[in-house]
Amino acid sequence: MAKTETKDKIIEIGAELIRKKGFNNTGIQEILNLAGVPKGSFYFYFKSKEDFGVELIKTYGNYFIAMMQKYFNEENLSGKEKLKNFFASRLNFMQEEDFSGGCPVGNLSQELGGINEVLRLELKKVFNTMTNLVARCISESVESGEIKSEKDPGELAAFVLNSWEGALMRVKVDKSPFALEQFEEITFNHLLN
Amino acid sequence: MAKTETKDKIIEIGAELIRKKGFNNTGIQEILNLAGVPKGSFYFYFKSKEDFGVELIKTYGNYFIAMMQKYFNEENLSGKEKLKNFFASRLNFMQEEDFSGGCPVGNLSQELGGINEVLRLELKKVFNTMTNLVARCISESVESGEIKSEKDPGELAAFVLNSWEGALMRVKVDKSPFALEQFEEITFNHLLN
Numbered sequence: 164m165a166k167t168e169t170k171d172k173i174i175e176i177g178a179e180l181i182r183k184k185g186f187n188n189t190g191i192q193e194i195l196n197l198a199g200v201p202k203g204s205f206y207f208y209f210k211s212k213e214d215f216g217v218e219l220i221k222t223y224g225n226y227f228i229a230m231m232q233k234y235f236n237e238e239n240l241s242g243k244e245k246l247k248n249f250f251a252s253r254l255n256f257m258q259e260e261d262f263s264g265g266c267p268v269g270n271l272s273q274e275l276g277g278i279n280e281v282l283r284l285e286l287k288k289v290f291n292t293m294t295n296l297v298a299r300c301i302s303e304s305v306e307s308g309e310i311k312s313e314k315d316p317g318e319l320a321a322f323v324l325n326s327w328e329g330a331l332m333r334v335k336v337d338k339s340p341f342a343l344e345q346f347e348e349i350t351f352n353h354l355l356n
Numbered sequence: 357m358a359k360t361e362t363k364d365k366i367i368e369i370g371a372e373l374i375r376k377k378g379f380n381n382t383g384i385q386e387i388l389n390l391a392g393v394p395k396g397s398f399y400f401y402f403k404s405k406e407d408f409g410v411e412l413i414k415t416y417g418n419y420f421i422a423m424m425q426k427y428f429n430e431e432n433l434s435g436k437e438k439l440k441n442f443f444a445s446r447l448n449f450m451q452e453e454d455f456s457g458g459c460p461v462g463n464l465s466q467e468l469g470g471i472n473e474v475l476r477l478e479l480k481k482v483f484n485t486m487t488n489l490v491a492r493c494i495s496e497s498v499e500s501g502e503i504k505s506e507k508d509p510g511e512l513a514a515f516v517l518n519s520w521e522g523a524l525m526r527v528k529v530d531k532s533p534f535a536l537e538q539f540e541e542i543t544f545n546h547l548l549n
Contacts, residue, residue, distance in 0.1 A: 270467075332521055338476070
């Protein structure tokens, strides 16, 4: 494998393990074993586990943001419809994996936000971009009159995104879609109106 | 120290470490060292680390639920006022510790909900009790006419609690009170109306 290819593979396998087990609970050796990369070569690709964490958050953040954009760039849909489709797709995904994984950005934030300043700042950037994308959909709906709320779209977007993160955590604890279904119901029928 | 006293101390010290570092990332030895308990005596008190986790969740859950009840049993306050006081007190607490710790039940749920069935069920019980307590405040306000929403108080309560958990995660990432302030503003001025 070429250097970039190996590095990408380490990140990809690492992301999947870390999403389920957490960052600190996932060993470098475990990632390398699963990736089929020779022992000890980790530091050829990354300066430290923290450096690996930064690249992991960037890669996953970019992937997730691209997925949001795919939904939000759909033509002939209102801002609210785009948001509905996006959140519905994530609920389907969570259901398919029996609510075991959750959101990697949320998981890492919960785990590392309070203890690692470098990784916290990377996570913050991802959340800010996600918030801006949601805010743009809300703005579209405010402009078209679909949403009549006079609250700032950026503030509404942050509230919606944070509430969604909380609901993602709760469906994992409940092993039931209820919290996400309620999130969609209340967000779209009572808040974004 | 008596047996119960030592056990309580292990749980207390463990809870503080785990709240900041996570369950899997906190070693039994580290807890015992800080608690000043002799090496190797952990299994005299707990069958396993999982058994320790169950007791930790029960102890912390009871502590937190008692704190909520203290706010919710206040006389001469409306349901909404009780909720406002409770959430404001938690925001103060988060601010005092510079948003580094977060909610232990939320942290453990995020970390363990998908990977440990025994601990997941304990966490679920705590969330259900918390939801019921919030629902009772909402019901009081619905009965008095302070809240006019026709949504089921239990469903509103779950949404409010999950949104709060998401906001707690976000203030940790942002190291700013903004997400919790917005949570309070939107919950009390736009949702519980």
